[in-house]
Amino acid sequence: DYKGLTVESADGDFKFNVGGRIQIDANFADEDQTRLGSGAEIRRARLKVEGTMWKIWGYKFQMDFGEEETEIKDAYIKFKGLKPVTFTLGQQKLPFTLQSWTSNNWQVFQERALLNSFIEDDAIGRRRLGLKISTHGNNWTALAGLFGEGADHGGQFNESWAPMGRVTFAPIAKATRVLHLGAGAYYRHYEHDPELVFSAHPEAHIVPNLVSTGVISETEDALLLGGELSTVWGPFHAQGEYLHVKVGRKNSLPEPNFNGWYVQTGYFLTGESRNYEPAKGRYGRIIPQRIVSQGGWGAWELAFRYSTIDLEDNGILGGVESNFTAGLNWYATPSVMFRANYIHAETNPSSIAAGVGIAEDINIYTVRGQIVF
């Protein structure tokens, strides 16, 4: 089928899958004060192998070769012997915030909203080594995990640790009607000063950070609290998330609080609905009603987002940024998507910490071709 290569034993106890994704992007920036530049890149080029052995032992191994880097995305062992409870040990994505937990393949926009940069931060982490315990019902999920640092921080002295939890509940969870509520908490404690910096791209990967806290010295811990709300109503869908970040520091240094939020909405002109996965508490693959190679025109989706991040508090002058995005997605088949985004980004001011401190008012145009196999 369209999910790469899948082989299964007759009794279904053994499964093996090889798959991957390719995302080819171009960004064009209409700059204001700062030189921004344009460019094209392979945003993601991933290969994965996953499988199940003796029914209850799973694994996933996923590499990303995009962005001129070689990175282990997933390398974990899964134990599914106590259903519906599963244990996941190894390098994995932390299921924190709805947009982060939803695959980048099935995001509504080219890049996740600004607040994702809190999680993606090198000292916080979206993918880490650890143990996760998760369970779910028909319309709810609950999980907790304990995570160390990432596979890219291996070796000596990677001693920070982080408990993380998330619960989701969907009072409505039908194919074309969804109401999703979620909340998550993620705490990280540092044994060594992580030289914490929060900064954000204006939702275009090639364009550099416009807001940045600079190094927040003597950081001891960080607490992230998030709230999620999302709905599907036939071809219409809407979603909003809020993230609050509290940084703890040593020696009575002032402790800043930051936050970010976004609201987005979308509409399938061709009648599809966004695909909610209640047992995972996230969205999945869009299946067009009529695909291009079978006489149809695929699925077309219009979407809008307003997104903001505030990196100014208690003496940290990291800047405030607000972005408005309009997007058009074309799902030619369940595996092939093309996208165009227009982003209007304003900073007021941009980061003073980073030595800039000027208000920016820029326009960015991004396009993507994507195939998932």
Add this chain to the structure above:
Amino acid sequence: DYKGLTVESADGDFKFNVGGRIQIDANFADEDQTRLGSGAEIRRARLKVEGTMWKIWGYKFQMDFGEEETEIKDAYIKFKGLKPVTFTLGQQKLPFTLQSWTSNNWQVFQERALLNSFIEDDAIGRRRLGLKISTHGNNWTALAGLFGEGADHGGQFNESWAPMGRVTFAPIAKATRVLHLGAGAYYRHYEHDPELVFSAHPEAHIVPNLVSTGVISETEDALLLGGELSTVWGPFHAQGEYLHVKVGRKNSLPEPNFNGWYVQTGYFLTGESRNYEPAKGRYGRIIPQRIVSQGGWGAWELAFRYSTIDLEDNGILGGVESNFTAGLNWYATPSVMFRANYIHAETNPSSIAAGVGIAEDINIYTVRGQIVF
């Protein structure tokens, strides 16, 4: 079969293939003026996944781990819905010159002729991000593409752009009789000075460059024009190509013209013919008449090449090099090949720009073991 692992759906609309290649090389240089050194290396170690979904959507993802580097070779999406026209979007090889477009697996010699270094140049590019439109008949091909920079130049300010086109025509295109004519043009325009340098190895990968232009400052654009001629006459084959390069510079700086050409010939002692692919305008896999594991001795091929590159013009003193190569190829099976090459290289003088400026007269011996799966 021998093409790695191929899985196909019953209706043929879905295909999936995993394959790769391993090339193990050793080079021994008999030096003259400059310290050259010898050594062994994994020249190429590639893994690829390619496939077709819903009949008209194709993809290819190929990584190379050889030469101590990790590189994306191909990462593209292909649309085959308007046959014989196909669209290829992403990181891909530019079909420019016959020897470059022919896979390194099925080259007659260990390394491509000197003129290939014009295309392989970091600022020009044999593999780039872009969109290619190609079509073909029974004995002709035509294609045009627009390319940016490569996947290894991702990010900000990779803003050079390049249209490229190639046409081929084969008045004779039978299994054992071929006459191929081809012409191509490749233009690249730079938004930022690329610090262009043309330089060439003496057709042995481990041996360092003997000729080099040094940095050609303030380069604005480059135009490459190539002509191809190739023939197969039973077990005999011959081929020649010429490449002309014109560099445009800013501020009335002198604009140099460079060129290179080669002629080569080969003969299958065991009676095979070189395998021409008319719909692609290039050569493919050699199938021995009697393979080694089935009582035969595989295919044996003797070959000779004369190749030259001229990097001296208009104040640029990059040197002139001429190489003579004699080669013996043994195709034990369609997948396994062993090769030995003797290269006599002369420079007259070698690069003055690179601060050498002495005539070299060297002998190089190279061997390879190759498996393609």
Add this chain to the structure above:
Amino acid sequence: DYKGLTVESADGDFKFNVGGRIQIDANFADEDQTRLGSGAEIRRARLKVEGTMWKIWGYKFQMDFGEEETEIKDAYIKFKGLKPVTFTLGQQKLPFTLQSWTSNNWQVFQERALLNSFIEDDAIGRRRLGLKISTHGNNWTALAGLFGEGADHGGQFNESWAPMGRVTFAPIAKATRVLHLGAGAYYRHYEHDPELVFSAHPEAHIVPNLVSTGVISETEDALLLGGELSTVWGPFHAQGEYLHVKVGRKNSLPEPNFNGWYVQTGYFLTGESRNYEPAKGRYGRIIPQRIVSQGGWGAWELAFRYSTIDLEDNGILGGVESNFTAGLNWYATPSVMFRANYIHAETNPSSIAAGVGIAEDINIYTVRGQIVF
């Protein structure tokens, strides 16, 4: 089955396998004089493709992405047309010492004994480019090879060369009764001074080297001689190895001799026997009698090791280290293993060459989760 994905042609002449391994480790060090630190890492994350074509031509291509590096482990061509003699050309593991030749998947302890650091040394090499000829009988193996430098030393001036040989004999070679004897020799000659340094981790990968010779200048060659003894007696097994290293130097510099040895023993509480492979002269996969997903508790193994390395001789003050290890292995299925090790390491003194020169007395705790597919 549980060996990744295997596809075979009807006549068995063509085989193709995709597989891999993931090892997730954590180390906790209870330090003495030196700051040691703790941490978690992906010890190994490997993907491999191997196969056979036309019955007698084999290949293996294995990448490791663990430890934040991308490394070619194997990239070779195998000729099996003169059974039982096989030829292996390319990047491969040198079959030197029993514990090194036994896969890291099926080691009794988390890390190989201290003496392995002689072979793993950057200037010696456990995996190198070369040609190996091997043969075997029912209860013996013999092989010889000639190796250059590794795939990670590619290019110019990688000109050291090394003959290597090993013989093994098993007077008893039954499923539950084994007596194995082995001997090997490995000589390496350097064309250029390799800046040879011998150093060793205390059998915990994240913990830094405690003993080190520092650079042994003007090294001309090195000779390694090893002896092996191993036995299986039902659920009980025992093994010991000794390795002697002689360094040759130029200009009448003093030539040091180093050595290391270990003895280890283990017992399967659940009755399994260690799996000896007489045709390969090493140990393989443990198959638990009753696996976890089928009502059993897997295989449980208790093991102990004493290991030492002496890097002091003839003016080289590299230190002496002795480790005692106690280990518990749980093989939940033939593919999934969890392990805990306790290591007590003493140095007396630690390396003076490395500028330390103090006696260390430390405790280390290590754990691993492993899946092999």
